Amino acid sequence: MSEALPTSDFRAGFVAVIGKPNVGKSTLINYFVGRKVSIVSPRPQTTRRRILGIVNLPNAQIVFVDTPGIHKPKYKLGEQMVEAALGSLPDADLILFVCDVSRLPSDEDKQIAEILQKEARVPIILVLNKMDRLLPDKVKPHTEAYWQLVPHHADWMMTNAVKGHNCDKLLEIILKHLPSNLPFFPPDQVTDQPARLFAAEIIREKVLLHTYQEVPYGIGVAIERWEERPNGVLAITATIYVERESHKGIVIGEGGKMLKKIGQRAREELELWLGRRIYLELWVKVRERWRDQPAFFQQLES
Incomplete structure (x- = not known):
């Protein structure tokens, strides 16, 4: 029996996951994919190149683009990493701007927000990760600081990627913004990494x-x-x-x-x-x- 073709309401697209180093971008993608496709460590700048994590659903295919953390490079390798991160923006159908909500926006967060304001041509979802580390009295000032940082965001969600808290809700938001498309990869493929x-x-x-x-x-x-x-x-x-x-x-x-x-x-x-x-x-x-x-x-x- 031949495999059924995707219907006209099938959604598929590329989602660029952007943020400074060590905010949980790779952890978030690994959670969605259901297996490790991108390595993680306590060390910032663990991810060094663009990696695809592919999520296959009955009526959608989400191609997450895990990118190196955007930072001020000290070496030529760092320059290449930042170029890889920014290079994912033109082909994206949606951008996830991942931040560490347990801390107020840093200079790196502000720099990324400025880049997105200039370069982004697609909706931006603000992902306030590490909510488990956010003290109760910091919830309002920290969230408002990030909202003001990215006032043009299309939607937002607070998450704990390690535990998966609110990740299903974030997935619903992502699906809402994906365009109608045929899948880009076979249904059993989870990454492009050899x-x-x-x-x-x-x-x-x-x-x-x-x-x-x-x-x-x-x-x-x-x-x-x-x-x-x-x-x-x-x-x-x-x-x-x-x-x-x-x-x-x-x-x-x-x-x-x-x-x-x-x-x-x-x-x-x-x-x-x-x-x-x-x-x-x-x-x-x-x-x-x-x-x-x-x-x-x-x-x-x-």
Whole structure:
């Protein structure tokens, strides 16, 4: 039996998720998709490139565009990240401006609001995330501050993306603003990320989660080998790049214990995500100031 075609009332569109670093953009998208398509960590600027998270519903397909946090870049990698975030605006059918409502608007929030006022040609939904951290006496002043920051917003919702609070209501708002369209992707596709790149991201996430208090942002991961073995095991060899010799020692740990923990956590998640047995081998190398070397960090994404 052939698959039924979408009806004329089917809605589909691209939703750009914009905001400063560490406000919960990736967490929100992962919640909607129902599985991890974008890594998360307590470290700002975890997301480095544009990632699609695709939500398939009976009468709609929402293509969320997870973007790097907009910030003042210090390296060429940061410049590319901001360009990727702003580059998602022209093709968007809707924009979610995600903010941390537990805090008053920062200079970065104000900068993003100014950019949206100039560049946005589609409706903007104001998402006031981290409502669980908002003190009762701060609800009115904080929400009003964000309303004034984006007075032209089409709608708004307060959310807790970690717990999913009000996310269903936000989804209803999003659907209301999507145009009538045929789906852009097959109904079983949840992301546009190749498996190799996702594996590199998962490894980087585990490094950030286990060393974020000691190692700064200069973590890159390159997949060196991706080999299908006759016994069905997928063998992956990856190199973790750091910018200083001292950071290499932290990632490896005493007697290799930290690297072993990172590898174990990454392997466990990759096996769940890919649904197969994984053999994972990790190496750590120093490459000074790699974030200022465009040819190198573009190579990491190939």
